[in-house]
Amino acid sequence: MIWLAAAYILPAFAIAVQSMQTNQQLAQTSVVLGCFYLFGLWAIAQGMAQRSGGSAYPKIALLISLVALVGLYYFSQVVDDLHVRMLILNIAMALLVLLGVAAVYRGQKSADLFERILRGSYLCFVAYSLIRPLVIAIAIEQGPSVELTQSPMWLLMLAANLLLSLWFIGVLLVVTFREVLLTLKKERDLDSLTHLLNRRAFFEQAPVRIQRSRNGLWALLICDVDHFKQINDTLGHAAGDEVLRSVAKVLLRNTRHTDLVVRLGGEEFVVLLNCDSLQCACVAAERMREQFAEVRLAMGQKLTASFGVVVIESAQQLQSAINQADALLYLAKKTGRNKVVSAPVADEPAGQLVSA
Structure with a gap:
């Protein structure tokens, strides 16, 4: 100018x-x-x-x-x-x-x-x-x-x-x-640390994205870094920030421009994934989980994360889907962490569990 x-x-x-x-x-x-x-x-x-x-x-x-x-x-x-x-x-x-x-x-x-x-x-x-x-x-x-x-x-x-x-x-x-x-x-x-969308942008863009889409279903993936507080306490907040940036890179690498990748807050991330089925979404989440393990922390430790996965059929289900995915994420944490837990949908196996 x-x-x-x-x-x-x-x-x-x-x-x-x-x-x-x-x-x-x-x-x-x-x-x-x-x-x-x-x-x-x-x-x-x-x-x-x-x-x-x-x-x-x-x-x-x-x-x-x-x-x-x-x-x-x-x-x-x-x-x-x-x-x-x-x-x-x-x-x-x-x-x-x-x-x-x-x-x-x-x-x-x-x-x-x-x-x-x-x-x-x-x-x-x-x-x-x-x-x-x-x-x-x-x-x-x-x-x-x-x-x-x-x-x-x-x-x-x-x-x-x-x-x-x-x-x-x-x-x-x-x-x-x-x-x-x-x-x-x-x-x-945008989140200033990871340059992903933040919570406000997610709740503005996600309903519009779901309503306008004519290609298949949408799945909501909630991802949470395992033992993140321990990483901050033992390695320092600078190392914790680097972990969050690494998580953002992995998520972006495994999504398309039609998907939304969001830092919901703290060490919790959300991916709104345009997919054909629950199984497709679980495969994508499992691929992300495996790539997290390639990120090395200090002393050779591996980065792990847990996932909760649900399917969304309409924008009106967004908040309930987040609550359900959050509950599944808690289940993944409670049953050992470093795994993907999904909710059952019609015509797909109930209680599907994809673990490490």
Whole structure:
């Protein structure tokens, strides 16, 4: 955003200064104000490129700017030719703003409407920058003798710049405001330690996810790290935090983007799993349990966890499913820990128990 702010401030300052100058004064300040224009136009390319994870080729931009500044110096201090200076400056500005196009359109395509509008607006700005030297070339052929800042061409270009700038900054403000809201929502919904969804986000998203799904059943897996208090007491809270991060990685590794992985609180995690059957959910939980054993604690100890697994058929069952899965988790803890205990459903064996 700093680059995009510079893209507005620097050229605006140069335009404001030039609007109060005579042709003779324009020659005296052409190199200095040219720096403002050139850096400002490259800044918009760099800002848009960075939004897409790229760069607007700063070395190439520096070369273009140096060549343009040499031309501005020659046609202001050695040979005073206003229209050639305008051509040089506007061609250089068009080349600089073009440097961001590759990064913008090589980046990941966004499904967000406002982001697509912003990219389209940038493309319009690039097209305008390319057309502007052609307009100036035609003006050279006409050879106006009036002061540049009083000419119809200058006023027309000011009006076009103003309209494009107002449109672009309006779109940019909307996109920025939306990004701030999304960032705040993300911070509100994520657990700061594991970067999983937190309890609040789970109860907001889970009912919606279940209601909208048309693919099979949903299963609720509640996972609790065994002897976590002992880990904290003997190895320290830093080691305990690392254990929780390791649990989060295992859970994420064994789920898909359609599933929800949540840190419900403390050492307790919830997975809302889109699956075909209770057996499928138990197999997934067993796979997670086995991968926990691959995590080594201090002194070579293995990380273990217990699971309670139930099937959910509707969003209205969510709270009762959590209570039932919690009871099954308690049963797993009571009967030896490090196991997966599931609830019976119709057409599946009652009292199913998958243990280590």
